[in-house]
Amino acid sequence: MKSFVKNITKKLAIICMIGSIGLLVTDNVLFLHSHQLADGEIITHAHPFNKSNDSAPFKSHHHSKIELIFLANLQLLFIFAIIFFIVLDVAKKKSYVVINEQFYPQSFKILYQGRAPPFS
Numbered sequence: 001m002k003s004f005v006k007n008i009t010k011k012l013a014i015i016c017m018i019g020s021i022g023l024l025v026t027d028n029v030l031f032l033h034s035h036q037l038a039d040g041e042i043i044t045h046a047h048p049f050n051k052s053n054d055s056a057p058f059k060s061h062h063h064s065k066i067e068l069i070f071l072a073n074l075q076l077l078f079i080f081a082i083i084f085f086i087v088l089d090v091a092k093k094k095s096y097v098v099i100n101e102q103f104y105p106q107s108f109k110i111l112y113q114g115r116a117p118p119f120s
Contacts (some may be wrong), residue, residue: 013085021078033059035068045071 032046036058045068054060063071 017081017085021081024078034060035063043068043072045074047071064114 027048028046030046031048031051032044033049033051033055034042034044036042042058049059049061
């Protein structure tokens with residue numbers, strides 16, 4: 001039952017990631033635009049907005065500095081999320097075996113104590 005829930009959760013996470021990346025690509029295709037800041041710097045990002053009111057090459061709607069940083073770096077969020085899940089999956093597949101001597105019966109310990117004594 002535990003593995004069933006884990007598999008369903010993993011599949012849902014994958015579907016959500018694929019859906020989010022699909023929405024991000026769609027957003028970039030439909031709403032990509034640029035702003036020119038007061039110091040001349042040009043920032044390109046995408047988010048839904050009404051394109052019919054603004055046909056200038058640099059859009060006139062305004063953002064705060066934090067909004068611009070967030071929107072410009074939103075794509076990095078998904079790259080880091082994918083890398084995180086790959087590293088997490090690889091770390092789970094590595095197994096570390098620790099032998100507990102108290103677990104094995106005494107006969108097993110006698111049979112497997114290392115190499116045989118010297119023969120004379």
